[in-house]
Amino acid sequence: MSVPVWNPAVEFMEREALERLQLASLRQTVAWALKTPFYRRRLAEVGLTHPEDLGSLRDVRNLPHTTKDDLREAYPDGLLAVELEQAVRLHTSSGTTGMPTVIYHTRRDIDHWTELVARCIVATGATAGDVFQNMTNYGMFTGGLGLHYGAERVGMLVIPASSGNTGRQIQLMRNFQTTVVHATPSYLLHLHSALAGEGVTVDRLKLRKAFIGAEPHSEETRRKIEALFGIRAYNSYGLSEMNGPGVAFECVYQTGLHLWEDAYILEIIDPQTLQPQPEGATGEIVMTTLQRQATPLLRYRTRDLSHLVSGNCPCGRTHRRLARIKGRSDDMLIVNGVNVFPSQIEDVLMKIPEVGTNYLIQLEKRGSLDRLVVKTEIYAKLFTGDPRTLDDLRERIGEALRSAILVKPAVELHEPGSLPVSEGKAKRVVDLRPAF
Amino acid sequence: MAEQVSVFVDNRPGRLNAITGVLRDRGIDIRAMTIADHRDYGVAKLLVSDPRLAHRALAEQGFAAALKPxxxxxxxxxxxxxxxxxxxxxxxxxxxxxxxxxxxxxxxxxxxxxxxxxxxxxxxxxxxxxxxxxxxxxxxxxx
The missing domain is CATH 3.30.70.260 (ACT domain)
Structure with a gap:
């Protein structure tokens, strides 16, 4: 079988040439990074003041790590490496205590990102002849615009449906004979169960492929999606700090996710010792951008856990493969594809006087979708005896959380003293979702 | 004007009898009681022989309680x-x-x-x- 490929020169590049390219790009990236106040200080601390100080690719290990906290601290422009006029886009993510993070892109950065996404799309066998319905959120969430640009570059007919409104999604799929979709795995399962309600059977659709990402899922879930729709589902990996989607993607052989090593230096480290993991061992993914001028990031700690897949892929691509994401090395929760930190929820709750100090975050499955339940205690002294003010309070908490974490939780009010007491390491998160 | 005691109560087994237990221990008689269901919680309203004592006793036991005319x-x-x-x-x-x-x-x-x-x-x-x-x-x- 002939392997579909977008950029054969890069995707099949010999390792030696690829690593030479990486070193040159790393030096360029360090040169860009040195333009930012943040990295000038950080790199000076390790005695690096000039890109040529990097003698080999292994020297990347001498560079300091960058964390999400660093991005928060540098917000809004401490990591901006170009003049603002050169930037054409930014994506921010909400953060704790009102401290978001931001990634800027120049026109060339967007161009490079788009190229990576185009490679991913074509690697799955999708072509310009496909009709692509993008069922992920547009806007700050990078999944929408990232895939959109890549799909247009490939030449697909793009339907920017965005997320939600399942009835309309099904209608669009039927009216325009959608052949490829991009969604979270849980949304696709939800979509399938909604088909019957719309009086549509799978064989009335023209769907051939799905790109699934933004939330960890099992091989069983993927096979289930494939069987339910009679399609192939390809695993996608990305994060906004590394542009978004397009970082790593499965090819037609579905043997792990090829990570584009001309665009990123990949390391797998032990999250405790920060030392490199032996080949094939599970650890935290650490990545250095090689092509992003506006916001270069050195050794960014993704907190995602995975391992390298050994051996060569039958497709012939030389870029190494990540196994599917196994989880997180921090407490971040993924709720229907949206990243949520428990501390964000705590910050919101503690600002509401009628709420007591104890709370519990519970994750459940309702059908195929995740359900976030936030259980709070009422503050006894502010209880008026009027149930209507309690209902208003419940509504107010839900709205405050929704605007902070972009997920609408089910809020529950409980008696004072009924939830785990807030001392030491009280277990505040209960995940009742079946293990993936 | 008369006063009633309103008590916030979790909507799960074993909570209503916690309230009536407190009242029994203080020798408080209940003349009427209603409870409104609000999904995860309810609000119990009690007309009792000594509303002030009932309110104090329930608050001491950690209940969110209020006196209302x-x-x-x-x-x-x-x-x-x-x-x-x-x-x-x-x-x-x-x-x-x-x-x-x-x-x-x-x-x-x-x-x-x-x-x-x-x-x-x-x-x-x-x-x-x-x-x-x-x-x-x-x-x-x-x-």
Missing amino acids: VLAIAIEDRPGGLHELLEILAERSINVLDAYGFVVVPGQWAVWCMEVDDPAEAARLLAAHGLHVLADSELYQLF
């Missing part, structure tokens, strides 16, 4: 008894937020308890129509 009106226990009272309120566009009632002497008289937006105004109106709004002391003498 309630209009307690004596009505005749016969067909149309309650209707006459409600007609008066309807004429003046007084909205009843929550209410419950109980019979004191069957066939003779009953008590209608209700929460309205402006209890003082409602009490004046009902008194002007010859209805008897029970004072605290009268209500508790029923026990």
